[in-house]
Amino acid sequence: MQHLTRIFDAGKGYGSITNLRTAVDSTVAHRQGRWWMCIAGVEKNSREIQMYSATLPEGAPLSATGWSLTPDPNDPARPAIMSTKTRSHWWDGAGGRHCPSYVKGWDPDRQTWVERIYYAGAARDLMGPYVIGYIEWDGEQWVDQAAPVFTANEYWEHGSVYEPNLIYHDGKWKMWYVAGANQDDYLVQAYSESPDGRTNWSHHKIVFAPEEKVFDFCVVPVENGFEAVFAHVNVGKTELPKTGLWWTQATEPSPSMADWCEPVRLTGPGPWKPVLVYGENGRMFVFHDNQYTNTSGFGIPFYFTLDCLEIDRPA
Numbered sequence: 001m002q003h004l005t006r007i008f009d010a011g012k013g014y015g016s017i018t019n020l021r022t023a024v025d026s027t028v029a030h031r032q033g034r035w036w037m038c039i040a041g042v043e044k045n046s047r048e049i050q051m052y053s054a055t056l057p058e059g060a061p062l063s064a065t066g067w068s069l070t071p072d073p074n075d076p077a078r079p080a081i082m083s084t085k086t087r088s089h090w091w092d093g094a095g096g097r098h099c100p101s102y103v104k105g106w107d108p109d110r111q112t113w114v115e116r117i118y119y120a121g122a123a124r125d126l127m128g129p130y131v132i133g134y135i136e137w138d139g140e141q142w143v144d145q146a147a148p149v150f151t152a153n154e155y156w157e158h159g160s161v162y163e164p165n166l167i168y169h170d171g172k173w174k175m176w177y178v179a180g181a182n183q184d185d186y187l188v189q190a191y192s193e194s195p196d197g198r199t200n201w202s203h204h205k206i207v208f209a210p211e212e213k214v215f216d217f218c219v220v221p222v223e224n225g226f227e228a229v230f231a232h233v234n235v236g237k238t239e240l241p242k243t244g245l246w247w248t249q250a251t252e253p254s255p256s257m258a259d260w261c262e263p264v265r266l267t268g269p270g271p272w273k274p275v276l277v278y279g280e281n282g283r284m285f286v287f288h289d290n291q292y293t294n295t296s297g298f299g300i301p302f303y304f305t306l307d308c309l310e311i312d313r314p315a
Contacts, residue, residue, distance in 0.1 A: 002266075003310040005064035007287075008039075008054075011294065011303035017069045019043050019078040023052065024289045024304045027102040027117065028277045034058045037067070037287070038082060038100045038117055039306065047126065049096025051119065051135075052079040062279035064308035083135040088121065088144040091131060095122020098130070098162060099216075099273060105168030108196055116197065118175070120162030121148060127183055129160035132175075134197070149198045152179060156188055157204065163273075165218045166197075169253055173197035176207065176217040176255075185236035189214035191255035205255050213240055220276050225251040229266065229274040229286055243269040245286065247276075247314050264314040271307070284311050 008014060008023045025040035035056040040049050053070045056063060072078040085092060098120040107114045115137040120130040131148035152161045157179035165176045172193040180186040189208035192201045208214035217230040227249045232242040246263040254260065271288040279285055286309040291302045 001312055003064075005308045005310070006305050007064060007067050007308055008069075008306040009303065010305065011292070014069055014079075016076060017071060017079050019075075020052075020069070021046075022304050023069070023079075024306050025099050025273050026275055026287045026306055027100045028275050028285075028287055029102045029104075030062075031115070035060065035062050038102060040096075040098055040100060040119075041079065042096075043078065047096075048094060049098060049126065051082045051097050051100055051117070053082055061281070062277060062283075062285060064285065064310055082117075083142040083144050085144055087146040088133065091123050091148050092119075092121025092133065092144075093123050095125050095128065095130075097121055099164065101164045101166050103166040103168055103173070103197075105173050105197060106171070117142065118164045118166050118197075120164065128162065128181055130162035132161055132164050132177065149194075150175070150177075150192070150201060154179070154204045156206065157190070158184070158186060161190075163216055165216060167219050167221065167253060168197075169221070171195065174219075174253055176219065178215060179204075180210065182235045186210050187213050187215055187233070187235070189217055189230075207255055207257060212242070215272050216274055218274050218276050219253050220278075221253075222249075222278070225249060226253045227276060228260070229276040230263075231272040231274055231288075233272050234269065239269070245271050245274050245288065245309075266311060266314075267309065271309075282313075284313050285309070286311065 014020045021042045021044045023041040026037045028037045054067045070080045072080045100117045100119045116134040118134040132150040133148035135142040163178040174193045179188045191205045194201045215231045215233040219228045234243045245266040248260040248263040250260040273289040275287040277285045290305045
């Protein structure tokens with residue numbers, strides 16, 4: 001059984017947060033006693049993509065409904081920006097912060113657990129090229145970093161890396177990401193890992209070839225191994241037969257798809273940027289982006305949405 005909920009809809013606005021134009025690209029976690037998400041968005045009269053947050057009420061179980069955007073304490077019509085760009089503006093300035101991924105892992109240098117939100121940043125243009133970095137929680141606020149931590153270094157990456165999805169497992173920060181560019185209809189899903197999430201990244205390995213058009217690969221630990229939801233997308237003129245969201249499982253979070261089970265299709269064409277989360281009752285929630293056509297004849301041609309698919313776990 002499936003149930004789809006539209007959480008945030010640019011066509012209908014964002015309630016009391018009236019200065020927000022678009023909110024998409026979620027990453028979801030349970031932290032500080034409540035379910036919380038980070039999203040990427042753009043305010044009105046701006047082209048700069050920032051990161052904002054939304055929460056469920058404290059103590060509430062995971063749900064597709066009840067999410068509230070965090071308002072700016074000085075202007076409740078605006079969403080609160082999660083982190084400044086005091087140090088990072090040179091590499092994530094006008095091009096914005098895209099596709100966040102929350103992860104908690106061990107920092108071997110400081111010998112402590114840290115919370116980070118990895119994202120793709122672009123210095124000059126919304127369309128890239130991109131590099132990957134993070135903001136980090138210091139106990140009171142999310143702090144920007146002076147430099148990106150991951151850049152393209154292989155010819156097949158075409159100089160741009162983005163859409164990071166990370167987990168911390170077996171002493172490594174493990175990252176699936178996209179290389180290439182949407183506007184070139186060239187997307188490669190790839191993988192690398194690091195002992196500290198900053199340096200000494202392993203050889204960049206191709207997971208899905210460009211003809212597969214896999215845009216996201218979100219891995220989560222479960223009781224008996226790992227599961228992933230990923231998106232085949234269509235960014236060119238030819239409709240692809242696999243477009244949609246897919247689910248798979250494995251005993252270990254391997255970068256080789258031969259180690260994962262035969263994928264099961266969850267949806268048809270449309271969704272991307274899936275985030276797989278299990279609720280307290282074991283129910284599967286897949287938060288994801290989508291869009292629909294603006295039929296009013298005014299304004300932008302389509303609206304972006306942030307949706308949630310509640311679904312029974314595939315057998």
